[in-house]
Amino acid sequence: xxxMPTVIExxxxxxxxxxxxxxxxxxxxxxxxxxLFLQHTSASLILTENVSPEVRTDLETLISRAAPDGDPAYxxxxxxxxxxxxxxxxxxxxxxxxxxxxDGRLMLGTWQGVFLWEHRTHPHRRRLVITQLPERQ
Amino acid sequence: xxxMPTVIExxxxxxxxxxxxxxxxxxxxxxxxxxLFLQHTSASLILTENVSPEVRTDLETLISRAAPDGDPAYxxxxxxxxxxxxxxxxxxxxxxxxxxxxDGRLMLGTWQGVFLWEHRTHPHRRRLVITQLPERQ
Amino acid sequence: xxxMPTVIExxxxxxxxxxxxxxxxxxxxxxxxxxLFLQHTSASLILTENVSPEVRTDLETLISRAAPDGDPAYxxxxxxxxxxxxxxxxxxxxxxxxxxxxDGRLMLGTWQGVFLWEHRTHPHRRRLVITQLPERQ
Numbered sequence: 466x467x468x469m470p471t472v473i474e475x476x477x478x479x480x481x482x483x484x485x486x487x488x489x490x491x492x493x494x495x496x497x498x499x500x501l502f503l504q505h506t507s508a509s510l511i512l513t514e515n516v517s518p519e520v521r522t523d524l525e526t527l528i529s530r531a532a533p534d535g536d537p538a539y540x541x542x543x544x545x546x547x548x549x550x551x552x553x554x555x556x557x558x559x560x561x562x563x564x565x566x567x568d569g570r571l572m573l574g575t576w577q578g579v580f581l582w583e584h585r586t587h588p589h590r591r592r593l594v595i596t597q598l599p600e601r602q
Numbered sequence: 603x604x605x606m607p608t609v610i611e612x613x614x615x616x617x618x619x620x621x622x623x624x625x626x627x628x629x630x631x632x633x634x635x636x637x638l639f640l641q642h643t644s645a646s647l648i649l650t651e652n653v654s655p656e657v658r659t660d661l662e663t664l665i666s667r668a669a670p671d672g673d674p675a676y677x678x679x680x681x682x683x684x685x686x687x688x689x690x691x692x693x694x695x696x697x698x699x700x701x702x703x704x705d706g707r708l709m710l711g712t713w714q715g716v717f718l719w720e721h722r723t724h725p726h727r728r729r730l731v732i733t734q735l736p737e738r739q
Numbered sequence: 740x741x742x743m744p745t746v747i748e749x750x751x752x753x754x755x756x757x758x759x760x761x762x763x764x765x766x767x768x769x770x771x772x773x774x775l776f777l778q779h780t781s782a783s784l785i786l787t788e789n790v791s792p793e794v795r796t797d798l799e800t801l802i803s804r805a806a807p808d809g810d811p812a813y814x815x816x817x818x819x820x821x822x823x824x825x826x827x828x829x830x831x832x833x834x835x836x837x838x839x840x841x842d843g844r845l846m847l848g849t850w851q852g853v854f855l856w857e858h859r860t861h862p863h864r865r866r867l868v869i870t871q872l873p874e875r876q
Contacts, residue, residue, distance in 0.1 A: 526813075531667075
């Protein structure tokens with residue numbers, strides 16, 4: 466029977482970063498590529514510096530300039546001032562990652578961590594699809 | 603004989619969004635990952651909210667702030683004021699998507715639609731390469 | 740024995756663009772997808788217009804507005820004024836590419852070139868992971 470992608474759920478406490486590197490690592494086997502996909506348009510998957518929390522604070526500062534909450538130009542604000550901002554933040558920061566792996570280990574650089582970046586201000590449950598692809602023999 | 607990626611052509615009416623979810627879906631079989639790739643540097647492939655057209659209007663507003671047409675700082679304007687803007691818009695919004703699939707169905711979230719975002723003001727023909735990758739057994 | 744991703748090292752002269760299309764092309768065989776991954780959070784892999792160097796000059800102008808060096812709001816500046824800017828530039832421009840290939844040839848558009856974009860002002864050695872994935876039979 467052909468294998469299918471795995472879906473896991475991640476709870477977020479509202480806007481901010483959750484390091485999910487270990488949780489993803491635990492699902493992996495073999496060598497090739499691991500693809501991570503969020504089934505949402507208002508949260509991101511990113512790789513960023515995994516030590517200094519100040520880097521994440523500054524990412525938040527910079528992206529809020531490009532995608533401000535409650536901008537007067539927005540036509541779409543059905544779910545509040547962070548609604549449209551969250552869609553554009555997702556466009557800029559992305560919703561998917563592909564990570565090389567060898568013998569079931571992610572081949573990340575020393576400073577790279579995998580983070581789920583929640584863009585909405587309220588807590589959410591986010592569905593993450595994990596697909597594992599074998600390398601060419 | 604090894605299978606090769608499929609190329610399809612999509613016509614755009616100039617700057618704006620075309621929902622291509624069904625057109626992509628029609629090409630797919632099996633489980634694993636579907637990779638979509640535009641052979642261009644002035645149009646994007648994005649996933650975004652598929653119901654409210656106001657979301658797309660606001661995406662247009664926000665990206666035009668980051669990549670304005672006819673900025674006086676541009677050195678590259680061979681093809682008009684939208685030329686360089688289109689290249690930077692493509693850099694920000696991307697030109698490729700990888701989508702998980704199960705039994706030939708895209709595993710999209712409820713609100714996710716696949717859009718081709720034309721960044722040039724005039725109509726274009728855009729070449730889209732579709733590659734289907736099987737998951738690890 | 741299962742094949743594993745390949746790692747190559749690329750030296751950069753400091754901030755700016757290096758065309759690595761030929762170097763990547765030389766590593767490829769078969770049909771399917773080639774995945775390129777930088778093991779860093781302060782340099783990007785991008786596809787952009789491969790003829791006019793003015794396009795790259797303008798990309799530099801535009802991204803430096805979104806991610807300025809030495810912004811007074813930064814809390815993270817351990818390695819100098821380009822440190823945090825480089826992290827946000829990487830977030831916006833990306834650190835990975837997936838490229839379709841047929842019979843070992845990249846299926847790029849006429850104007851698409853693969854560039855390593857160094858975001859730090861000083862020279863660096865950058866590790867690039869190449870993974871090749873076969874298409875579904």
